[in-house]
Amino acid sequence: MPAPFVLELCGFREGRPNTSDKKDPLSQELGRAFFELLGVPQDKSAPKTVDREWSAAMVADLAKQIALAAPHLGVRAERRLGEFEQYAHLNALKALAEDASPAVATALIRLERATHSVGVEPAQLVDELKEALAVADGRRRALVDLLGDESPLRLDVAVDRSVPSTPTDAPDVPNHLVAGFSLKWTLRTDRLQDPRTQGAKMATMRRGRMPHFAAVTMEPRPYMLGRLGRGTGDLDCVYHLALSPLIEAVQAVLTKNKDRIRQRDMFMRMVEQRRLLDYDDLVAYVATL
Structure with missing residues (x-):
């Protein structure tokens, strides 16, 4: 199922879905089919600050959904790696x-x-x-x-817990990072590198267990999703905010020629291989950490 907050973030800008690239006709065609399946009204305007609104909505929703299953976890937005136990040495x-x-x-x-x-x-x-x-x-x-002073990008959303072996009276002990997410509403060539760079640095710089790290997106194009999620090793997977409607849109739109069919087949392989997962999968997995 789509993320509960996703319709609040969807809308049209200059007549095109706010998930679509204005220079890419296929992106717009696929975006319109995608939004129709999602039930986004054609007269609904896109939010001006979708990234900020998305981050706040996702933190609130994820915290609410895991509250019973994982009350020991905290969900927070915009956190530096140095705030957490495995990366405290970066300070x-x-x-x-x-x-x-x-x-x-x-x-x-x-x-x-x-x-x-x-x-x-x-x-x-x-x-x-x-x-x-x-x-x-x-x-x-x-x-x-x-x-130098190079440091990893901030985590858009971080999930953490206290360190069990730490005495309760120990001062200023950082929490243990169990999951981090890079939020990318849409994907462009320059945006693809951010999650990969973050994941690679997190793996290299950690002291202890590697947190679950993934990208979360609303990008509809299989080609761009494939560039991010097909086996680089920097990300555990890519989560999509509305995977089921996107699958329907892809199967309906990408049928007219060999190139489109190839993109459709590549997209479906990503889904079958669990490289591309639904937001529900994100919630379910975080609740087990």
């Missing part, structure tokens, strides 16, 4: 890059005052300390510049 570089000079300057002033009060000449000692600290700070900055 180490940020801590290293923090400038300690104000605290050092304050300590030097206090030292100068203390040595002066006991009759010790502070100038040479303070100068030597400043020189040593400047050398140390130069080395630290060179190391930070060498490492």
